[in-house]
Amino acid sequence: MINRSQAPSPSGNLDFKLPEIKVLKTINNFDVYFVKKEKLPIVFTNVTCDAGSKFDPIDKKGLAYLTSLVIDEGAGEFNALQLSDEFDKLGSIFSTYIGHDSNDFTLLSLKENFDYSFYLLSKVLTEPHLEQKDFDREKNKLINRILQLKDDASFVASSVFEKIVFKDTFYELPEIGLISTVSNINLDDVIKFYNENIFSNHYKIFVVGNIEEDFLLTTIEKYLSKINPLQPKEISFTKNEKVNAKFYVVDKKESAQSEIIIGHTAKPRNTDDYYPTKVMNAILGGQFSSRINLNLRENKGYTYGASSSFSYYKHSGLFAVHTAVNIENTADAIKEIFNELKGIQTNVKQEEVDFAKSYLIKEFPSKFETYSQVEKIIEQLIFHSLPLDEIKVYQAKIHNVKLDEVLLAANNNIQLDKLSIVVVGDLEKIIPQIKNQFNIEPAILDNEGNKI
Template structure:
C-alpha cells in the first residue's frame, strides 16, 4: 500500500473512532452544565519519619517507602544566596554548580559516566536559603551510588579549568537574559522592594559585575564555611531500613568535620515606600511584563495558612480571580498568578503577568481592583473552593520518593513540626473568611504597592500615567533610576 493510501486509511480510522466516541458520549446523556459538588476534605497520612543526628551534627530524616526499589537522598545545606557577600553575588549558586564538576578522585566525565553506568541521577543547586545535593538511585546500586554522592559532597576539587568554564557560562547566561522582559522584571522587582543592601534584593545568580569579580578562592571559601555537617540535614526516602541506612551514612559521612557556621545576616529591608510604578524601557517589546507586590512574610509566620488560602483565591490556580479576569474575561494575557514566597526572613508577595502592550494600563487597573477586592469579605463558596483546592492537590505531591524528599525540605529548613503534613488538611480547613480578610488587609496595602513594568515605554508610559495609580520612576535593566 502506498504512503497516501496509508495516510488516508489512518485518517478514516481516526474519524471513525471519533464518531464512535461521540456516540458513546451522547449515549451517556447530556453534558453537565455545572461542575460536580465538591467532596469531603481528606486528610493526608504520610509514613513516619525517623530522625537522628550523627556525632558530627549531621541530621538525618528517613522515610521508608518500600513499594518500589528506589531511594532518594537530598542533602540540605542551610545556607544559600542569602549568605553571598554583598560584592560576590552568585557565589552560592556557582559553588553548588561546581560540586559535581569534579572531585579530588573523579573528573566531571568520571562522574557523568558513573551515573550512566549505575542508572542514577545526581544534581546540585542553590536558592536563597539553602544549597542542595540530590541523588536518585535504584536500590540495587545503593552502595556505589552513595559512594559517588559522598565524594561529591566531601571532596569537590573546584579545579581552575572547571571554575573558569562555569564562570564563562554564567556570564553568557546573564547576557542572554538581558533581552527577556520577564527575566528583567523578575530581577528589578526584588531590587525595588528590598533595596540594594538586602540579600533578597539581589539575584541568586549574581550580576555581570559580581560574577566578573568572582574567583576560585571565593567558591572554596564559601564551601569551607557553609558546607558543614552541623549546618546540614540529609533526607532519605525509599526502600531502606532507617537504622541500616543511618549506619551506612555514618560510615561515609561520619568523618565530615564540623565547624562554627556564621548565622544568617539579618539586614532590615528598606522601609516600605509609597506606591510607585517602576518603568523599564524595552523598545519594541511585544508585551509588557508586570509585577506588583511588596514585602510579605517569613515561613515562620502564624499567618501561613490564611495567606495560602487568600492567595489561592486571588491568584493561585487557573480559576483564581486574577487569571479569570485578565485572561478569561478580558483576554489581555495568557495567564496571571500571584504568590507569597516564604523564606527564612521576610519573603515577597507579588502578582505577575505578561500583558499585551496595548492593554498594559487597563491590566494594571484590573490588578489594582482585584487587590482591593481581596481585602473585602470573601464569599463562603469561594472560600470553600480554595480550601478544597489546597487539600485535594496535596496528595499528588507525595506520589514518588523524589516528591516526598522534596516536600521534607521545608520541614528540615524551617523547623516545621513532624506532623506538619498530616495536619495540613486540618489547618487549611480551619481558615475562616475573617482570617482571609485579616491577612489581606495586613499584607496587601495599595498605599505601599511596588509595580514593575518592563515594556516599550513609547507605547505604554502615557497610558500608565493616565491611570493615576502611582507616580512613575524610570529605571534601567539593573533597577537604577534613569531620567
C-alpha cells in the same frame, strides 16, 4: 438519556495514609529525615546546608552559585568528566541548587545504585578538586548565562522587583549574580566559600526511598562520618522599611508583551495567619479559577495567565502578582490587578472560601506522589523550623479557617500603599498608557534595576 444536570457526588471516603517520617542521627550528629516509600525501586536524596547566596560578599554576588557549579567538576579520584560518567553509568541524576538561604545537593538513583551514588555525592561534598581550569570554564559559562538572561523578560521583571523590595538586604540581588559581581570572583573565593560554608556544614539529609533504615544510616556514616560539623553560621536580617513603592519600567524594545510584577515583602512562613493567608491567596490568584486569572484571562483576554503568590525565604515572605499581557493592555491590566487587590480586602463570599478550602484540603494527598515531592514537603518544614506533625494537622487547619479570618488576612498581608509595580516591555508604548491611566511618571530602570 441520563440526567447530566447535576455533578455526581464523590463515592465514599478517601483512604490516604500520610508518610511516616523517621528522624535519625548519624554518629557525627547529622540529622537524617527518612521516609520509606516502596512503589518503585527509587531513592531520592537531598543533602542540604545553610550555604546559600546570602553569604556572598555583596561585591561578589554569585559566589555561592559559582561554587555550586565548580564543586562537581572533579572530586576524589575522579576528574570532572570521569565523575560525570560515574553518575551517568548508574543512571543516577546528581544536581546542585542554590537558593538565597541554602544549598541543596540532590541525587535521584535506582535503589540498587544508591550506595555507590551516595559515595560519589560524598566525594563532591568532602573532596572536590576546585581547580583553576574548571573554575575558569564555569565562570565563563556563568557570565554568558547571565548575559542571556537579559533577554528573558520574566527573569528581568523578577530580579528588578526583588531588588526594589529587598533593597539593602542580602536578598536584593539574584543568586546567580550580576556580570560585574561574578567578574570579581576568583578561585580563592570559591575555595574559601567551600571551606567556610560547605565542607564543615551541619548537613541535613533528607531521603525518600525504597530502602531500609539501617542500610541508609550505615551508608551515610560510611561516607560522611569523617566530617565534624560546626554549628551553622548565624546571619541576621533587617527588613528595609523604606522601600520606594511606585511604578518602575524596564525598557525592552519591540516586545510583544509587558511582563508585570506587583507586590511587596511579606511576613515569613512561620506566622499565625499562614493558613488564612493561604486560603485568601487561593481565592485571589493562587490557582486557575482565582479572581485575578478569571478576570485578566477569561474575562478580558489580556493574558495567557495571571497569578498571585506568597513565597517564603527563611527571613522574609514575598507577595507578588505576576502576569504577561498584550502590550496595548498594560495599564488596563494593572488597573484590574489593583481592583482585585482592593476587592479581596472588602468583599469575600462564603462560597469562595468554601471552594478554596475544598481545593486545598482535597489536593493535599496528591502532593505526596513523587519521591522528590515528599522530600520537598519535609525539607520545607525543617527549613522553616516547623514541627513534622504539621502535615498531620494541615487539612484541619485549612478546614478551620473562617471567612472573617480570610478578610483579615487580606487586610494584614496586602498593603495597597506599599505596592511596587515593575513593568518590563517596550517603553514607548507603556509610558503613555501609565501616564494616561494613573497620572504617574514611572521611574525608568535598566535590566539590573539601576536608575537610568
